Amino acid sequence: MATRYKAHHGFTLTALLVVIAIISIMAAMILPVLSKARRLAIQTICVSNLKQVYVGGFMHYVDDFGGFISGVKEGPTWPKNRQWDKILYDYYFQKQIRYHNEAYFRNSILWCPERSYNTVKPGAYWNTGYGMQYALPDRGWDPGYYTPTRMNTIRKSSQKGLVSDSWDWHTGWNLFNQFRLDRHVGGGTVLFCDGHSRLFPPGTTSSAYPLLFATALAE
Numbered sequence: 001m002a003t004r005y006k007a008h009h010g011f012t013l014t015a016l017l018v019v020i021a022i023i024s025i026m027a028a029m030i031l032p033v034l035s036k037a038r039r040l041a042i043q044t045i046c047v048s049n050l051k052q053v054y055v056g057g058f059m060h061y062v063d064d065f066g067g068f069i070s071g072v073k074e075g076p077t078w079p080k081n082r083q084w085d086k087i088l089y090d091y092y093f094q095k096q097i098r099y100h101n102e103a104y105f106r107n108s109i110l111w112c113p114e115r116s117y118n119t120v121k122p123g124a125y126w127n128t129g130y131g132m133q134y135a136l137p138d139r140g141w142d143p144g145y146y147t148p149t150r151m152n153t154i155r156k157s158s159q160k161g162l163v164s165d166s167w168d169w170h171t172g173w174n175l176f177n178q179f180r181l182d183r184h185v186g187g188g189t190v191l192f193c194d195g196h197s198r199l200f201p202p203g204t205t206s207s208a209y210p211l212l213f214a215t216a217l218a219e
């Protein structure tokens with residue numbers, strides 16, 4: 001009797017393997033969907049980050065320094081004499097950063113949440129995931145890229161990029177060379193000189209958006 005009972009109710013190895021196979025197939029179908037949903041959520045954080053960079057950082061800086069927005073890099077005479085992201089960092093954290101140390105920036109609004117080491121330019125010594133453009137349009141090419149620009153002289157500010165997803169701490173003056181259009185599922189994020197931020201889809205070209213970065217010198 002006991003033997004017959006076992007024969008009818010035992011789980012065979014085959015049945016177990018079939019169940020495992022079905023679970024594996026379902027997991028393989030669901031996980032990419034979850035991963036994409038997560039990345040879609042992350043890109044909205046990136047857009048929000050850059051908006052906060054403007055409102056919480058650049059606007060305070062402009063107020064404190066007579067209407068001028070900082071240059072990209074350390075300058076010889078301008079206040080604080082530091083790189084743009086470190087200047088802005090001070091406005092959020094009231095903390096001086098003396099050395100390049102990404103640990104200070106990690107998970108702050110100066111850190112693209114999708115940033116990973118494979119989106120950093122090979123050889124770049126340090127990176128937050130965002131870059132400020134070398135030359136704001138109305139001041140022309142700035143070989144030292146530290147010249148401050150008076151904010152209210154920037155024309156067509158809603159079309160001119162200020163900070164973007166980048167693989168270095170600057171975006172370059174000839175537009176798309178550092179801009180990461182492929183970082184997020186929906187493309188790359190740009191903060192404009194008027195304070196709005198949005199995604200640009202992969203495949204966006206400089207000819208479609210001639211004012212996006214600093215090439216608009218001859219507008």
Ligand SMILES: [Zn+2]
Pocket residue numbers: 046047112113114115165183184189
């Ligand atoms: Zn981003």
